[in-house]
Amino acid sequence: MSTAERPHIFERFYRVDESRSNKIEGSGLGLAIVAQLVRLNKGTITITDNPPHGACFIISLPSANEN
Numbered sequence: 001m002s003t004a005e006r007p008h009i010f011e012r013f014y015r016v017d018e019s020r021s022n023k024i025e026g027s028g029l030g031l032a033i034v035a036q037l038v039r040l041n042k043g044t045i046t047i048t049d050n051p052p053h054g055a056c057f058i059i060s061l062p063s064a065n066e067n
Contacts, residue, residue, distance in 0.1 A: 006047055009031055009047070010031050010032055010034075010035040011032060012028065012029055012032040013027065013028040013029065013032075014028055014031075014032075015028055031057075034057075034059075038059055038061070041061050041062075042061075042062055043059060043060055043061035043062065044059070044060045045058065045059050045060075046058045046060075
């Protein structure tokens with residue numbers, strides 16, 4: 001995933017590679033739903049590279065004891 005595509009991957013229905021969208025199942029809603037749930041719980045989600053290809057998504061949520 002290119003750095004330029006990262007800001008868009010949490011948009012509803014966004015596909016990174018349109019040429020393969022018919023081969024990849026799904027509606028493009030999964031990451032948008034995850035991002036919204038993380039925001040609602042006052043958390044953060046970050047993306048890092050996963051060599052040789054792919055990405056890692058890191059979700060951090062505040063503990064139940066935090067205000």
